[in-house]
Amino acid sequence: xxxxGAVELEDVARGAAVLGTGGGGDxxxxxxxxxxxxxxxxxxxxxxxxxxxxxxxxALPFLVGSPVPFIEKFPLGQELIDAFHALDRFxxxxxxxxxxxxxxxxxxxxxxxxxxxLGIPIVDADCMGRAYPEVQLVxxxxxxxxxxxxxxxxxxxxxxxxETIDNFWAERLARAAVMxxxxxxxxxxxxxxxxxVKQAAIHGSLSYAQRIGKGLRxxxxxxxxxxxxxxxxxxxxxxxxxxxxxxxxxxxxxxxLGEARLAGVDGDLGASLTVRFQNENLVAIRDGQVIATxxxxxxxxxxxxxxxxxxxxxxxxHRAVVLGIPCPPAWRTPAGIDLGGPRxxxxxxxxxxxETLVKTLTGAGAPIR
Amino acid sequence: xxxxGAVELEDVARGAAVLGTGGGGDxxxxxxxxxxxxxxxxxxxxxxxxxxxxxxxxALPFLVGSPVPFIEKFPLGQELIDAFHALDRFxxxxxxxxxxxxxxxxxxxxxxxxxxxLGIPIVDADCMGRAYPEVQLVxxxxxxxxxxxxxxxxxxxxxxxxETIDNFWAERLARAAVMxxxxxxxxxxxxxxxxxVKQAAIHGSLSYAQRIGKGLRxxxxxxxxxxxxxxxxxxxxxxxxxxxxxxxxxxxxxxxLGEARLAGVDGDLGASLTVRFQNENLVAIRDGQVIATxxxxxxxxxxxxxxxxxxxxxxxxHRAVVLGIPCPPAWRTPAGIDLGGPRxxxxxxxxxxxETLVKTLTGAGAPIR
Numbered sequence: 001x002x003x004x005g006a007v008e009l010e011d012v013a014r015g016a017a018v019l020g021t022g023g024g025g026d027x028x029x030x031x032x033x034x035x036x037x038x039x040x041x042x043x044x045x046x047x048x049x050x051x052x053x054x055x056x057x058x059a060l061p062f063l064v065g066s067p068v069p070f071i072e073k074f075p076l077g078q079e080l081i082d083a084f085h086a087l088d089r090f091x092x093x094x095x096x097x098x099x100x101x102x103x104x105x106x107x108x109x110x111x112x113x114x115x116x117x118l119g120i121p122i123v124d125a126d127c128m129g130r131a132y133p134e135v136q137l138v139x140x141x142x143x144x145x146x147x148x149x150x151x152x153x154x155x156x157x158x159x160x161x162x163e164t165i166d167n168f169w170a171e172r173l174a175r176a177a178v179m180x181x182x183x184x185x186x187x188x189x190x191x192x193x194x195x196x197v198k199q200a201a202i203h204g205s206l207s208y209a210q211r212i213g214k215g216l217r218x219x220x221x222x223x224x225x226x227x228x229x230x231x232x233x234x235x236x237x238x239x240x241x242x243x244x245x246x247x248x249x250x251x252x253x254x255x256x257l258g259e260a261r262l263a264g265v266d267g268d269l270g271a272s273l274t275v276r277f278q279n280e281n282l283v284a285i286r287d288g289q290v291i292a293t294x295x296x297x298x299x300x301x302x303x304x305x306x307x308x309x310x311x312x313x314x315x316x317x318h319r320a321v322v323l324g325i326p327c328p329p330a331w332r333t334p335a336g337i338d339l340g341g342p343r344x345x346x347x348x349x350x351x352x353x354x355e356t357l358v359k360t361l362t363g364a365g366a367p368i369r
Numbered sequence: 370x371x372x373x374g375a376v377e378l379e380d381v382a383r384g385a386a387v388l389g390t391g392g393g394g395d396x397x398x399x400x401x402x403x404x405x406x407x408x409x410x411x412x413x414x415x416x417x418x419x420x421x422x423x424x425x426x427x428a429l430p431f432l433v434g435s436p437v438p439f440i441e442k443f444p445l446g447q448e449l450i451d452a453f454h455a456l457d458r459f460x461x462x463x464x465x466x467x468x469x470x471x472x473x474x475x476x477x478x479x480x481x482x483x484x485x486x487l488g489i490p491i492v493d494a495d496c497m498g499r500a501y502p503e504v505q506l507v508x509x510x511x512x513x514x515x516x517x518x519x520x521x522x523x524x525x526x527x528x529x530x531x532e533t534i535d536n537f538w539a540e541r542l543a544r545a546a547v548m549x550x551x552x553x554x555x556x557x558x559x560x561x562x563x564x565x566v567k568q569a570a571i572h573g574s575l576s577y578a579q580r581i582g583k584g585l586r587x588x589x590x591x592x593x594x595x596x597x598x599x600x601x602x603x604x605x606x607x608x609x610x611x612x613x614x615x616x617x618x619x620x621x622x623x624x625x626l627g628e629a630r631l632a633g634v635d636g637d638l639g640a641s642l643t644v645r646f647q648n649e650n651l652v653a654i655r656d657g658q659v660i661a662t663x664x665x666x667x668x669x670x671x672x673x674x675x676x677x678x679x680x681x682x683x684x685x686x687h688r689a690v691v692l693g694i695p696c697p698p699a700w701r702t703p704a705g706i707d708l709g710g711p712r713x714x715x716x717x718x719x720x721x722x723x724e725t726l727v728k729t730l731t732g733a734g735a736p737i738r
Contacts, residue, residue: 090459090530156534156538157534158532158533158534158538159531159533160529160530160531160532160542161459161529161530161531162527162528162530163455163527163528164527169527172549173527173529173546176545176546176548176549177545177546179545180542180545
């Protein structure tokens with residue numbers, strides 16, 4: 001067990017923004033809300049998966065919807081606690097801990113807020129090892145674990161709980177409700193016991209994000225290359241360096257959908273790159289060839305600061321580096337690719353690991369630098 | 370307390386089809402489902418409002434959605450019981466009786482099915498005295514009673530329960546969910562105690578529907594005018610006699626929306642009549658003048674049998690009589706007109722009672738016969 005102070009909390013958020021692959025909600029706003037909780041309720045307590053009792057009851061708190069209205073509505077107070085109690089009331093056994101659904105953007109710090117406010121521990125794990133835009137896209141689904149009972153709440157005080165026959169139905173109902181709630185709301189779902197966390201979650205995710213964020217912070221303090229710090233920590237690849245020249249984005253079905261096009265500034269890495277997204281970056285196409293796809297992580301990073309740029313913040317003229325980061329092994333199984341791979345999002349592409357694509361397209365076996 | 374046999378049950382459904390003003394779901398399908406329950410589980414027990422204990426717990430079971438897919442999906446089995454248990458589980462006190470939300474179409478017999486299957490009494494009352502297409506449009510809303518906790522279920526086994534800050538939010542969430550459920554689902558809502566039933570419900574509705582249905586049955590058996598039987602029982606008015614010459618209907622937002630146009634066959638009653646509907650008939654316009662609007666009841670009746678024609682069954686060539694029936698007094702208060710009057714449905718018309726409109730437009734003080 002350890003507690004997180006303000007510096008550690010900001011490290012987590014900074015690192016999780018990279019792992020969010022463009023989604024998960026604005027990490028700056030998430031951090032502000034988490035720091036406020038820390039001030040008011042004390043530092044969040046983080047426990048390792050190994051410290052969790054097998055019969056502990058854990059649930060995943062998160063924001064559901066589009067990151068675009070999140071900028072305006074900023075729902076990180078009572079709505080989170082309302083969703084927690086709505087689920088807790090529905091369960092036969094009381095919730096004893098929370099855990100991140102996704103280690104991306106604001107959703108990586110949402111469990112820290114809930115843990116701090118309610119005085120319960122946060123498990124150092126998540127269920128994606130990245131961010132994903134649909135509620136069934138978690139490793140728990142691969143283990144046949146139900147998303148429901150699934151609770152939601154909005155900033156007005158409306159609440160709902162549903163139980164569905166599968167996790168795709170949970171996504172459908174959550175999406176329908178969140179559109180009524182103004183395209184952003186809080187969720188509390190996937191109640192599981194400690195044993196299931198040990199079997200089905202991705203362990204150490206909070207620490208992983210924290211290390212990435214710490215690397216970025218130290219690079220800034222010592223004037224070192226922040227991109228190199230991320231690449232080193234994640235075993236990632238620089239896919240492209242350039243300037244954002246075009247962004248198309250719309251809010252539809254409770255998602256931010258669209259694409260960004262970048263023009264290259266580094267001849268060795270190609271002339272143009274297109275990144276398509278549904279809250280999260282899904283596919284990167286360099287000079288007409290796919291260079292990375294889900295489930296691998298595609299992160300658009302500010303070239304100077306090394307901070308991740310979320311899809312709703314993409315703007316013309318931004319100088320950026322695009323990274324490809326290998327996803328956790330669970331997503332590279334046939335079931336994982338089937339659930340969260342390119343075909344799920346409508347791309348008729350066979351998944352190939354980013355390290356394979358990088359090697360094939362450049363002829364080099366080593367990370368492109 | 371009395372029990373309903375097959376004949377009485379069919380009388381209720383036949384009468385409720387008239388009071389459904391075009392909505393409430395196909396009464397024939399509702400009757401089939403109710404007769405099946407009666408066969409399998411025994412006759413439903415009906416109690417008068419006066420027999421209800423003040424601390425009894427009553428809830429309203431109903432179909433929510435568009436009557437059009439109801440014809441295909443016919444969700445009147447386990448989904449109703451699932452919705453009941455989903456609500457019951459959520460409440461601190463157990464449900465002891467059910468009551469009709471609306472005394473219209475299939476929704477008038479839905480409580481009979483639940484009561485029969487679960488062996489609990491059905492209260493002889495409803496909350497509209499007609500049918501209406503939105504969940505907040507009940508007399509309970511006029512008394513400040515919350516629609517929630519509100520449970521829903523579908524035929525797959527999906528369930529949800531929500532709590533909202535007002536009954537308009539309940540309608541929004543129910544509509545969003547029912548669209549995911551294929552535009553028709555079961556609901557169980559407005560949990561209230563016996564005292565609230567006594568104060569806020571419309572008493573004797575089941576008996577009222579049964580009397581109308583009995584009148585129609587006896588008219589058919591004795592070759593008497595079935596329309597006259599309905600007019601007599603309801604103190605209603607014949608607004609028009611004609612043939613359906615045009616029907617526009619679409620399923621949108623989980624409703625059947627559209628209008629029917631009739632050409633007259635009775636010179637005294639005008640040449641044309643248009644009825645606009647949102648599941649239920651909302652406004653009747655005769656030769657360019659409004660002759661009846663919500664909250665009064667507008668029923669399109671088969672000219673030969675006297676059976677009501679629901680909006681989803683309106684067809685070119687049907688010979689029909691259009692009746693205007695005064696609504697219960699609760700809907701004629703300023704609050705009632707504000708909640709369920711023409712302006713709620715987008716018609717910029719002052720509500721005038723059907724008896725006033727009939728008198729004004731014909732110059733006669735007596736019902737048109």
